[in-house]
Amino acid sequence: MTDANARATTARALPGAASGRPRFGANYTPTRGWFHHWLDFDAGEVRADLESIAALGLDHVRVFPVWPVFQPHRTLIRPRAVEQLLCLADTAAECGLDVAVDGIQGHLSGFDFLPAWVRTWRRRNLFTDPEAVGGAESYLRTLAAALADRPNFLGMTVGNEVNQFSDEEHPDPDRVDAAGAAVWLDRMLAACEDAAPGRFHVHAADDKAWYRDGHPFTPGHAAGLGAATAVHSWVFNGTAQRYGPDHSATLHHAEYLVELAAAWSPEPGRPVWLQEVGAPRPHIPPAAAADFAEATVGNAATCADLCAVTWWCSHDVDRALADFAELEYDLGLLTVDREVKPAGRRLARLVGELRAHPPAPAPRTLAVAFDPGDPATAPRRSTGAPGGTAFDAWVRLAASGTRAALVRADRAADAAHLTARGIGEVVTPEQVMT
Known part of the structure; x- marks a missing residue:
């Protein structure tokens, strides 16, 4: 068995948290045309991209069908x-990579990608209009059914930060x-x-679901619906600006989000997927990006419930493409x-070390209590x-x-909840800070 095939076989044992061997992958950003590559799909370029990802020792990619390209009419x-999505999935398999597929794109890197049948003259609410919801449901069902017999297909993510x-x-x-958000998510996941x-179907929100008071997508949705809890850790959310690029708050932010997800899980042990994490400049200076990547992933790997880390992103965006932040x-x-x-x-080396010598999860016998109010709406x-x-x-x-x-x-x-999570002592924030 080749190294690539060994990686893929191991990777399919989802979730990874129970085995103590988290999976490591990348969000696939095509080198030619970015996500607009679906308009001029080139199987050879896709293969070259995926081979370069596999050469880093990664075991999976998360890929992004662009909604209006795939479903231009309801x-x-x-x-x-x-067919092109299946070609990508099959090529990934030949490279030893598993594939997780996002639907309802939705929103990518500062651009919205919504079909004409939900905007302007056909304006429909994405979450509550019966025709819009039915169209999105049909789209997800079609993609999932087409991929269902591919052995390297991990599962669907309902959408990229549609919240x-x-x-x-x-x-x-x-x-x-x-x-209403819960009803919509339930229907899309179903x-x-x-x-x-039986695949690994999840949904993904940005950190407003965890941090923003009043946001309609809640921590309870994130931690209670789907096969795992997905978290997106971006330190440009104010963390790096407030604390600095090399502060513990910045280097441990991803670990913190994984533990916050664990605190919200209905049952201890629910897998948590660190689905997006990256080193954004200038918040992380380019010279510090490798150190940041190693520290961030290494810190997250100490979490007992972590099942996968998927770095954002595989390849840079061509600067010939205008108007990105x-x-x-x-x-x-x-x-x-x-x-x-x-x-x-640096990340390839760390992944090799973590695979060869999986670390035991760090005992977390001390817990900080937080009070978000009513758990249903936080x-x-x-x-x-x-x-x-x-x-x-x-x-x-x-620190x-x-x-x-x-x-x-x-x-x-x-007591039962604390014991199940291995927590022996609970402190308030005030006790820690004083």
Whole structure:
């Protein structure tokens, strides 16, 4: 068996948290044309990209069908586009890579990709309009069914941070409340499961779901729906700006989010997928990117519930493409010419070490309590956001070398819950800070 095939065979044993062997991969950003490559799909270029990812020792990619390209009309899902997605999946298999597929793109790197049948003259609410919901459901079902017989297909992610469409920050929001968001997520996940039973189907939100008071997509949704909890760790959210690029708050942010997800899980041991994490400049200076990558992934790897880390992203964005935010261009492990960057070399070495010698999860016998209010809506979830009291207390412990857990205040006296998570002592943020 080749090394690539060995990686893929091991990777399919999802989730990885129970085995103590998290999976490591990358979010695939094509080198030629970025995600617009679906318009001029070139199987040879895709193969070269995927071979360069596999050469780093990674075992999976997360890929992004662009919604209006695949479903330009509510009742038209283009067969040729689906065939190209299957070609990509089969090529990945030949490279020893498993594939997780996002639907409903949705939003990518500062650009919205929505089909004409939900905007302007056909304006429909993405989350509540029956025709819009039915169209999205049909799309996810079609992709999942087409991929269901591919051995290297891991599962669907409902969409890439589609929660950002629901809040006031968006210039044209699709309003929904927490109950409506749960109904929508349940229906989308059910479509994926019906079409591809038993696969690793999840949904993904950015960190507003965890940190922003009043946001309709909640920590309870993230931690309670789907096969795992997906977290996206981006230190340009104010963490690096507030604390600095080499502060413990920045280097432990991904670890913190994994532990925050564990604190919200309905049952201990639910797998957590660090689905996006990257080193954005200038918040992380280019000369520090390799150190940041090693520290961030190494810290996250101490978490007992971590099942996978998927770096954002595989390749840089070609600077011939205009209008991206500056930080989006240089997030890759490889250049647009498929040359490995320092962060790519460092991450490849770390992944090899973690695979060869999987570390035992760090005992987290001490937990910081946080009080988000009603668990159903988390009206005070910002207490756990960067700058919040629980976040600052947890970071202070991390800076002192203490690997701490987090626990919701309503569970802080639940002996069975604490015992199941190995927690022996609970402290308040005020106790830590004083």
